[in-house]
Amino acid sequence: MTKFIFVTGGVLSSLGKGITAASVGTLLKHSGKKIGMLKIDPYINVDPGTMSPLEHGEVFVTKDGAETDLDIGNYERFLDSSYLKSSNFTTGQVYSSVIERERAGGYLGQTIQVVPHIVGEIVNRIKKAGKGHEILIVELGGTVGDIEGLPFMEAIRQMKHDDEVAGTFFIHVTLIPYIKAAGEMKSKPTQHSVQELRRIGITPQMIIARSERPLPKTFKKKLAMSCDVPQDSVIEALDAATIYDIPVTFLRQHILKPIAKELSLGELDPDMGKWDTLVKKIVQPQNKTVVGFVGKYLELKEAYKSLTESLIHAGAHLDTRVEINWVDSEEIEERGAQELLGDCDSVLVAGGFGNRGIEGKIKAIQYARENKVPYLGICLGMQLTLVEYARNVLGLEGANSIEFDKDTPHPMIYLIDNFLDQSGGTQLRTHKSPMGGTLRLGEYPCDTKAGSILRNAYNGEKTILERHRHRYEANPAYRKELEKAGMLVTGESNGLIETVEIKDHPWFLGVQFHPEFTSRLQTPNPIILDFAKASLNAQ
Numbered sequence: 001m002t003k004f005i006f007v008t009g010g011v012l013s014s015l016g017k018g019i020t021a022a023s024v025g026t027l028l029k030h031s032g033k034k035i036g037m038l039k040i041d042p043y044i045n046v047d048p049g050t051m052s053p054l055e056h057g058e059v060f061v062t063k064d065g066a067e068t069d070l071d072i073g074n075y076e077r078f079l080d081s082s083y084l085k086s087s088n089f090t091t092g093q094v095y096s097s098v099i100e101r102e103r104a105g106g107y108l109g110q111t112i113q114v115v116p117h118i119v120g121e122i123v124n125r126i127k128k129a130g131k132g133h134e135i136l137i138v139e140l141g142g143t144v145g146d147i148e149g150l151p152f153m154e155a156i157r158q159m160k161h162d163d164e165v166a167g168t169f170f171i172h173v174t175l176i177p178y179i180k181a182a183g184e185m186k187s188k189p190t191q192h193s194v195q196e197l198r199r200i201g202i203t204p205q206m207i208i209a210r211s212e213r214p215l216p217k218t219f220k221k222k223l224a225m226s227c228d229v230p231q232d233s234v235i236e237a238l239d240a241a242t243i244y245d246i247p248v249t250f251l252r253q254h255i256l257k258p259i260a261k262e263l264s265l266g267e268l269d270p271d272m273g274k275w276d277t278l279v280k281k282i283v284q285p286q287n288k289t290v291v292g293f294v295g296k297y298l299e300l301k302e303a304y305k306s307l308t309e310s311l312i313h314a315g316a317h318l319d320t321r322v323e324i325n326w327v328d329s330e331e332i333e334e335r336g337a338q339e340l341l342g343d344c345d346s347v348l349v350a351g352g353f354g355n356r357g358i359e360g361k362i363k364a365i366q367y368a369r370e371n372k373v374p375y376l377g378i379c380l381g382m383q384l385t386l387v388e389y390a391r392n393v394l395g396l397e398g399a400n401s402i403e404f405d406k407d408t409p410h411p412m413i414y415l416i417d418n419f420l421d422q423s424g425g426t427q428l429r430t431h432k433s434p435m436g437g438t439l440r441l442g443e444y445p446c447d448t449k450a451g452s453i454l455r456n457a458y459n460g461e462k463t464i465l466e467r468h469r470h471r472y473e474a475n476p477a478y479r480k481e482l483e484k485a486g487m488l489v490t491g492e493s494n495g496l497i498e499t500v501e502i503k504d505h506p507w508f509l510g511v512q513f514h515p516e517f518t519s520r521l522q523t524p525n526p527i528i529l530d531f532a533k534a535s536l537n538a539q
């Protein structure tokens with residue numbers, strides 16, 4: 001039977017509940033426990049797949065092809081594990097399955113209500129996610145007091161008394177504001193949010209207090225008293241130099257002690273030695289390199305979360321600060337690539353959807369190719385790498401992806417109508433296909449070519465596994481022409497072109513998949529690591 005740790009948030013959002021949940025998970029995993037992770041999102045969307053990255057940050061893709069909340073990415077990066085579809089569900093999914101069952105006659109005669117049917121469905125899903133794990137950490141999105149969070153609160157409350165549940169522990173993450181004028185820290189918002197939790201029937205057993213300043217002992221005591229938790233269960237979470245330092249700061253405050261006691265986990269002594277060495281290299285590295293990061297969702301950097309984190313991982317293993325120079329692709333259109341990228345050691349063109357900023361990205365690629373600057377193009381970045389080569393080397397005027405120009409005379413990137421999906425089934429993708437759930441998603445094998453940058457990055461591995469999230473594919477009709485002109489296909493999957501490189505360039509690689517999704521602090525992605533190395537050597 002599984003034990004459950006529930007992480008709720010109070011006062012306001014963006015307090016780092018995901019990092020908190022991941023940090024607790026990391027400490028437990030390093031103590032030898034088998035940990036599962038689950039994120040519950042109270043919004044109505046079935047998944048975040050159709051949401052703009054500017055709305056909700058990055059859409060993270062799991063190995064089995066689910067489009068999930070970016071916190072799943074945090075879990076994978078911290079716990080160095082792959083999580084599946086079942087690690088994230090939304091209100092939309094809960095209601096869809098209850099309504100589907102109702103239509104199928106699954107509740108004949110009954111009136112379907114939030115309690116017990118919706119709440120029951122939530123409890124079942126949580127328990128299912130916990131199967132096979134000693135402990136499941138469940139992070140509840142949103143803030144206590146939100147209307148849409150109520151059924152979830154009720155579900156986790158009920159689980160306290162469930163015979164199929166081996167134990168529960170409730171962690172509440174809140175904010176302690178500091179009022180400058182009064183020179184005081186304030187516990188009142190936390191007290192109110194704990195009161196709200198209690199009204200619902202949940203008494204948190206631990207308070208994790210986000211604060212700009214260290215909490216004085218007397219303040220901790222007061223907080224413990226007013227929130228009805230033992231003093232050793234008030235944990236402070238100060239703003240950290242890197243998020244990867246948080247597990248270690250929690251450990252220093254003996255966070256595992258009350259958790260182990262309440263859940264009868266025995267003595268826990270996590271080995272964080274190697275982790276700590278990597279954290280030190282993030283905070284105080286010996287070297288530095290600057291990556292020109294060309295993208296278009298720059299107003300919200302969370303849109304590129306996995307990618308920016310993967311550069312941090314690579315940096316930690318190279319003892320290097322990989323600094324990002326953010327470059328808006330639309331600005332390149334106006335001011336040129338040389339002016340905006342001239343000071344960078346390397347160029348990275350990220351993925352994306354839609355027309356905006358395309359021509360700027362193409363200019364950035366041309367600049368990196370012609371000036372022999374290390375270059376990595378990811379997904380849309382790879383697609384445009386072919387478009388750039390077609391236009392400027394093959395001389396194919398008007399070459400494009402049909403995503404941006406349906407009538408292009410040279411569709412370098414096109415739509416495959418008949419496509420074998422992950423489970424071997426045929427998927428039909430046309431312009432009329434619905435937008436939700438029709439992308440090529442999840443992990444696919446890719447065969448690498450001997451002697452390529454790609455294969456070398458993976459230490460000679462013949463077949464690699466990386467994750468995808470795109471609708472369009474490179475058009476094989478142009479392959480011969482491209483190869484004759486010096487652009488080589490170095491990665492293939494079932495006849496699909498997955499990676500391209502060019503001759504006579506120190507480091508130039510376009511990849512159709514997203515290497516950033518498999519990068520973790522302890523095991524950085526080989527492509528990102530090799531790219532960062534090339535960037536460092538280019539100085």
Ligand code: GLN
Binds near residue numbers: 350352354378470471
């Ligand atoms: N828009 C492109 C496609 O759908 C690339 C997607 C991406 O970069 N993730 O194929």
